[in-house]
Amino acid sequence: MSDEDSTHFGYRSVDKDAKAGLVAEVFHSVAARYDLMNDLMSGGVHRLWKRFTIELSAVRPGQAVLDIAGGTGDLAAQFAGLVGPEGRVVLADINASMLQVGRDKLLDTGRIANIEFVQADAQYLPFPNDSFDCITIAFGLRNVTDKALALRSMLRVLKPGGRLLVLEFSKPRNELLSRLYDAYSFNVIPRIGRVVAGDSDSYQYLAESIRMHPDQDTLKEMMEDAGFVECSYHDMTGGIVALHKGIKA
Amino acid sequence: MSAPLDPTLHTAALAALEAAINRALALTPQGGAELAPFDGQVFALHCSAPAADIYLHPGARGIRLSGVHEGPVTTSIRGQAGDFTALATSGDPAATLINGNLELEGDSAPLIELQKVLSSLDIDWEAPLVSTLGDVAGHQLAQVLRGAFSWGRQAADSLARQLEEFIHEEARLSPPRLEVEDFYGDVRELGHRVDRLQLRVERLRRQLDKLRG
Numbered sequence: 001m002s003d004e005d006s007t008h009f010g011y012r013s014v015d016k017d018a019k020a021g022l023v024a025e026v027f028h029s030v031a032a033r034y035d036l037m038n039d040l041m042s043g044g045v046h047r048l049w050k051r052f053t054i055e056l057s058a059v060r061p062g063q064a065v066l067d068i069a070g071g072t073g074d075l076a077a078q079f080a081g082l083v084g085p086e087g088r089v090v091l092a093d094i095n096a097s098m099l100q101v102g103r104d105k106l107l108d109t110g111r112i113a114n115i116e117f118v119q120a121d122a123q124y125l126p127f128p129n130d131s132f133d134c135i136t137i138a139f140g141l142r143n144v145t146d147k148a149l150a151l152r153s154m155l156r157v158l159k160p161g162g163r164l165l166v167l168e169f170s171k172p173r174n175e176l177l178s179r180l181y182d183a184y185s186f187n188v189i190p191r192i193g194r195v196v197a198g199d200s201d202s203y204q205y206l207a208e209s210i211r212m213h214p215d216q217d218t219l220k221e222m223m224e225d226a227g228f229v230e231c232s233y234h235d236m237t238g239g240i241v242a243l244h245k246g247i248k249a
Numbered sequence: 250m251s252a253p254l255d256p257t258l259h260t261a262a263l264a265a266l267e268a269a270i271n272r273a274l275a276l277t278p279q280g281g282a283e284l285a286p287f288d289g290q291v292f293a294l295h296c297s298a299p300a301a302d303i304y305l306h307p308g309a310r311g312i313r314l315s316g317v318h319e320g321p322v323t324t325s326i327r328g329q330a331g332d333f334t335a336l337a338t339s340g341d342p343a344a345t346l347i348n349g350n351l352e353l354e355g356d357s358a359p360l361i362e363l364q365k366v367l368s369s370l371d372i373d374w375e376a377p378l379v380s381t382l383g384d385v386a387g388h389q390l391a392q393v394l395r396g397a398f399s400w401g402r403q404a405a406d407s408l409a410r411q412l413e414e415f416i417h418e419e420a421r422l423s424p425p426r427l428e429v430e431d432f433y434g435d436v437r438e439l440g441h442r443v444d445r446l447q448l449r450v451e452r453l454r455r456q457l458d459k460l461r462g
Contacts, residue, residue, distance in 0.1 A: 047264075055260075237255065
């Protein structure tokens with residue numbers, strides 16, 4: 001298997017064509033307990049990371065927002081309130097189980113008027129050019145097989161002047177924090193996964209995939225290479241997570 | 250590029266404060282519905298020391314707080330934490346605002362209107378803050394908020410008093426109340442005397458008519 005044909009799935013090297021299926025299995029497995037696991041693993045801090053993402057989105061009433069890998073709809077629910085009845089929010093996820101959980105959750109909270117649900121691959125977004133004022137992808141980019149292709153696809157469907165926000169695990173800045181984080185990720189998280197979601201392998205993959213994801217500056221360069229301008233990022237919780245922002249010229 | 254303060258901490262503080270404010274608003278008789286007319290308006294508090302920005306987004310669903318806002322701001326206040334605390338806890342907020350170091354930018358009318366509405370709500374800050382932050386911190390923050398949100402009422406009273414003194418004593422645009430009351434008393438007395446004089450004249454005229462007749 002040549003380098004061009006392979007990619008990483010956690011620490012394993014797998015065929016590019018196989019990664020999407022393997023990631024899909026992970027999320028089919030965890031979908032039902034996804035929100036609970038996020039709260040347990042992060043101590044609820046993931047809500048703060050997402051809240052800051054909403055603040056930086058600068059979304060206004062009447063705008064169109066695409067939330068890729070939107071999963072259980074945390075961001076989409078907030079965006080639906082911000083864009084109002086004149087606006088439009090599209091919750092997209094490649095995984096049918098995650099989309100189903102997200103759709104059920106939003107429908108149960110009465111958020112239906114301005115939200116659409118689309119099963120879509122981030123690399124090949126099924127939307128016309130220049131469709132959205134803002135695109136977000138929270139904890140989804142590292143699972144995409146070809147990140148550069150996905151970033152170019154996002155650029156295409158953004159309106160000129162629109163912004164992309166990528167919320168993703170990244171590299172802690174402090175060495176001590178990094179060691180503590182590693183110990184927690186590889187020893188505690190898979191055990192929580194086994195007890196709560198009945199699946200430790202998926203959470204082992206989570207920890208590995210985070211380590212294989214590009215660091216802050218590399219992702220910023222990838223966004224610039226894809227054609228985004230005014231790219232910048234905010235480290236959050238010591239760099240465990242980073243929020244990248246890029247604008248379509 | 251990194252923010253000077255980890256956004257997680259800033260966001261956590263704002264989220265806790267926002268939750269406490271909205272819980273307190275929900276306990277008012279109208280449930281905070283009076284804030285609906287402020288939908289779309291943004292009030293910015295820029296604190297230079299320690300550096301922190303807070304944006305207030307009031308609306309029908311309560312008050313949303315954010316640390317970042319891109320777009321027009323209705324009113325912004327700039328100063329140091331001590332200046333904001335002095336304003337919030339001052340017994341004479343108008344004087345503090347005039348004599349203090351706070352800078353006000355934008356349209357001040359909506360800010361004063363917001364203060365009026367919030368002060369008229371008579372919010373009980375204690376319960377939601379104590380349940381969120383604990384007894385000591387909750388009580389202290391409640392005291393600051395009580396001061397801050399009654400600012401509108403105090404400011405209106407204080408401004409009226411200061412304006413009255415300025416008009417009467419310094420600019421001499423209008424006489425003081427006592428002088429006006431004396432003057433009106435004299436006018437009333439003069440009026441009575443004129444009435445009495447008129448009656449005497451009438452009586453004299455009738456006597457003259459009798460003597461001629």
